[in-house]
Amino acid sequence: MENNIILKVDSIKKFFPLKGGGFGKPHKWLKAVDGVDFELKKDSVFAIVGESGCGKSTIARLVLKLLPLTEGKIYFKGEDVSHLTGEALKKFRRSVQIVFQDPFASLNPRLRIIDTLSEPFKIHKIIPKNEIKDRVVNLLEKVGLSADALNRYPHEFSGGQRQRICIARALTVSPELIVADEPLSALDVSIQAQILNLLQDIKRESAISLIFISHDLKVVHYLSDEVAVMYLGRIVEKARTEDLFGSPKHPYTELLLASAPKIRVKSQELRVESQKTPNSKLLTLNSNDVPSPINIPSGCPFHPRCPKRFDACDKVVPELKDTGDRLVSCHLYRV
Numbered sequence: 398m399e400n401n402i403i404l405k406v407d408s409i410k411k412f413f414p415l416k417g418g419g420f421g422k423p424h425k426w427l428k429a430v431d432g433v434d435f436e437l438k439k440d441s442v443f444a445i446v447g448e449s450g451c452g453k454s455t456i457a458r459l460v461l462k463l464l465p466l467t468e469g470k471i472y473f474k475g476e477d478v479s480h481l482t483g484e485a486l487k488k489f490r491r492s493v494q495i496v497f498q499d500p501f502a503s504l505n506p507r508l509r510i511i512d513t514l515s516e517p518f519k520i521h522k523i524i525p526k527n528e529i530k531d532r533v534v535n536l537l538e539k540v541g542l543s544a545d546a547l548n549r550y551p552h553e554f555s556g557g558q559r560q561r562i563c564i565a566r567a568l569t570v571s572p573e574l575i576v577a578d579e580p581l582s583a584l585d586v587s588i589q590a591q592i593l594n595l596l597q598d599i600k601r602e603s604a605i606s607l608i609f610i611s612h613d614l615k616v617v618h619y620l621s622d623e624v625a626v627m628y629l630g631r632i633v634e635k636a637r638t639e640d641l642f643g644s645p646k647h648p649y650t651e652l653l654l655a656s657a658p659k660i661r662v663k664s665q666e667l668r669v670e671s672q673k674t675p676n677s678k679l680l681t682l683n684s685n686d687v688p689s690p691i692n693i694p695s696g697c698p699f700h701p702r703c704p705k706r707f708d709a710c711d712k713v714v715p716e717l718k719d720t721g722d723r724l725v726s727c728h729l730y731r732v
């Protein structure tokens with residue numbers, strides 16, 4: 398594995414058993430992640446996008462070892478993480494951190510900020526006890542808060558401030574990889590821009606790689622280096638961000654982009670403009686049409702919604718193929 402690859406995800410699958418199997422009946426499975434591969438370069442941002450239920454958070458949990466894999470392998474800095482135990486596992490837990498969507502639910506309401514932020518230092522015994530407070534103040538400043546926050550409780554902060562505290566907590570252990578699962582979607586648009594800029598600054602200052610999960614394409618366009626578009630548990634297109642946004646190839650990516658508002662980002666400001674045209678109905682996706690991962694359509698899983706489908710589409714599953722500048726799984730792109 399190349400030295401600059403921090404994470405390699407190799408044909409991973411996660412199936413959840415459904416009720417209704419049992420005596421004499423075959424088990425039915427919900428295929429939340431159904432064969433996903435990607436590599437994350439050091440110091441880069443890899444975005445995963447797609448509609449609700451396509452498997453984004455399941456991938457996050459698998460990468461963090463919060464869920465066991467059904468199949469496949471995950472390598473962190475070349476090492477198969479399923480084999481990690483003892484000290485190596487502890488080190489992995491330090492190196493890979495998560496920032497969740499809901500900054501309130503992920504903070505303990507009974508702990509003061511100083512306690513929340515000192516905890517990782519104590520667990521991992523990173524620095525001497527008498528230096529912890531200074532480090533916590535340092536971290537607060539790094540995320541745009543001050544020492545005033547130390548003795549306060551989570552409910553005393555706004556959503557944006559709480560997300561800053563969660564980001565500070567992730568940074569306590571100097572991680573090499575942060576998985577951010579919809580870190581902005583619970584926040585107001587104006588606050589989203591600030592948190593987005595904070596993530597951008599952190600990325601610039603420290604050599605941290607980021608898996609950025611979002612269904613918000615405008616934010617992904619701004620922050621990521623590479624994007625994987627997922628549909629029903631699989632990647633349907635993977636490309637460098639500018640290539641994907643400049644000329645989407647998969648019909649699903651085209652529709653996702655057409656359905657998304659346009660973005661303009663200036664230093665501290667994030668302006669969202671509607672891109673919808675009068676006949677946009679024809680061009681956009683209806684979230685009520687998403688098929689269920691319990692009954693994945695035959696052939697190309699996207700065929701029931703695809704405006705470009707043709708004869709082969711409901712019969713033959715398209716493979717994810719290298720088309721030169723990117724990977725695409727669609728029969729329109731034959732190599």
Ligand SMILES: Nc1ncnc2c1ncn2[C@@H]1O[C@H](COP(=O)(O)OP(=O)(O)OP(=O)(O)O)[C@@H](O)[C@H]1O
Pocket residue numbers: 413427428429447448449450451452453454455456612690
């Ligand atoms: N623990 C679980 N048991 C059973 N099914 C699950 C479990 N976790 C997730 N799923 C199912 O797996 C599929 C993928 O879920 P996941 O949370 O990964 O989607 P997502 O892309 O993160 O969606 P969203 O954008 O809504 O957060 C969904 O159909 C979901 O209902």
Ligand code: SF4
Pocket residue numbers: 647648649697698699700701703704705706707710715726727728729
């Ligand atoms: S394989 Fe067919 S149905 Fe699937 S995205 Fe391509 S054209 Fe559409």
Ligand SMILES: [Mg+2]
Pocket residue numbers: 453454455578
């Ligand atoms: Mg999710």
